[in-house]
Amino acid sequence: MPKPLDETRLKDLALAYVARFATTGAKLEAYLARKLRERGSVEGEPVPDVRRIVERMIELRYVDDEVYAKAKAGSLLRKGYGGRRVEQALREAGVDEDLREEMRPAESSARQAAYALASRRRFGPFATELPERDKREKQIAAMIRAGHGFDTARQIIEAETVEAVEQWVEEAEDEYE
Known part of the structure; x- marks a missing residue:
């Protein structure tokens, strides 16, 4: 069973995704939300903020609609x-x-x-x-x-x-x- 996701792992998934695929902010957000649903988050830690991760990818211009x-x-x-x-x-x-x-x-x-x-x-x-x-x-x-x-x-x-x-x-x- 895959490991639950913390903020760092979710950011790594986002980076791997944008490195591999041309995408939009909405598609990246849907992908990360799906991964979080499938794998869950690390118990005892706050749920990673998917929207903030996507906004950071946009800010860094890794994602440009x-x-x-x-x-x-x-x-x-x-x-x-x-x-x-x-x-x-x-x-x-x-x-x-x-x-x-x-x-x-x-x-x-x-x-x-x-x-x-x-x-x-x-x-x-x-x-x-x-x-x-x-x-x-x-x-x-x-x-x-x-x-x-x-x-x-x-x-x-x-x-x-x-x-x-x-x-x-x-x-x-x-x-x-």
């Missing part, structure tokens, strides 16, 4: 996920609403992400042959599940050529710069 949010949002966008999925992932990680709003992708980034997903999954004009209507509907549904809006998904899936999609992406870059 903004850096985490930028990295996570960028990673998801490069993989082809849309703004809704980015927002959902950041919410689940405990990133506050204002910071989530800041990380909302610009129109040009959202279009580039949609392009990346369609290209990788061979949707719409990226397929070897133009799909039938039922397959196009499934592709649109997959793009919506990936966090893209219906209009964005439809724009790509119903495009006649890859060049048309590229032009659509470039229009956003020109328009929103």
Whole structure:
């Protein structure tokens, strides 16, 4: 059975966690609280203050929600996920609403992400042959599940050529710069 936790052991767990994983203050706090529930605290000593340990990690800049949010949002966008999925992932990680709003992708980034997903999954004009209507509907549904809006998904899936999609992406870059 694992040893109960005192303040020092809990700080060591926090350091090991932030050294190994990119994280937010909320995720670190949940991890430490779970470890404390699982292992308990040393009898006769005060229960370690999880919140204070997390605040110290933030103060030392071992944990930075903004850096985490930028990295996570960028990673998801490069993989082809849309703004809704980015927002959902950041919410689940405990990133506050204002910071989530800041990380909302610009129109040009959202279009580039949609392009990346369609290209990788061979949707719409990226397929070897133009799909039938039922397959196009499934592709649109997959793009919506990936966090893209219906209009964005439809724009790509119903495009006649890859060049048309590229032009659509470039229009956003020109328009929103």
